[in-house]
C-alpha cells in the first residue's frame with residue numbers, strides 16, 4: 001500500500017478538507033468521524049472548532065474532549081480518510097457512538113484505507129489511557145464491521161438507537177496491538 005500518515009487536523013490541510021467535504025456531499029455520503037464538517041463550509045472555521053474540542057476550557061457544553069485526525073496519502077498529499085477519537089464517554093457516546101468514528105472518501109474506498117486508518121489511530125488511543133475502545137456501526141454496514149473485525153474487534157451486543165431508528169452493533173477493540 002502507498003505511504004499513509006495520520007496527522008492532526010491543521011490549517012495546512014484547509015483546501016484538502018474543503019475538497020474532502022465536497023466529495024462527501026456530492027456523493028451523499030455519511031460523514032462519520034468528521035465532527036461538524038458537514039455543516040461547516042469554511043475549513044478554517046472547522047479547524048478552529050476541532051481545536052475547541054481539544055481542551056476543557058473551550059469544549060462546548062455536554063461534549064467530550066476529542067481529537068480529529070486526517071489520513072493523508074503522501075504521494076499526492078490528499079486526504080483519503082478522517083477519524084475522530086473521543087477521549088471520554090458521555091451518556092450518548094457510551095451507548096451509541098463509542099470512542100471512534102471514521103470515514104473514507106467515496107473515490108478511495110475498498111482499498112484498505114479504513115482498516116489501516118483505524119490501526120494507525122489505536123496507539124494514540126492507548127497513549128491517552130484507553131486500553132480498549134468502543135466502536136459501533138449500523139448492523140448492515142459490512143465495510144465498517146469488517147474494518148473493526150480486521151483490527152481485532154470483539155462483538156459485544158446490538159443496541160437500538162431511537163433517534164435514527166436503527167440497530168447498532170457494538171464492538172470493543174484493544175489498543176495495545178503490537179502488530
Ligand SMILES: CC(C)(COP(=O)(O)OP(=O)(O)OC[C@H]1O[C@@H](n2cnc3c(N)ncnc32)[C@H](O)[C@@H]1OP(=O)(O)O)[C@@H](O)C(=O)NCCC(=O)NCCS
Pocket residue numbers: 029030031032101102103104105108109110111112113114115116136137138141142143144146147150
Ligand atoms: C465504512 C468505510 C469507512 C469503509 O472504508 P474502506 O476504506 O472502503 O474500507 P477498507 O477498504 O479498509 O475495507 C475494509 C473491509 O470492508 C470491506 N468493505 C468495504 N466496503 C464494503 C462494502 N461497501 N460492502 C461490503 N464490504 C465492504 C472490504 O472488502 C474489506 O474487507 P476484507 O478485509 O474482508 O477484505 C467507508 O465505506 C465509509 O466511509 N462509509 C461511510 C461512513 C461510514 O459508514 N463510517 C463508519 C461508521 S461506523
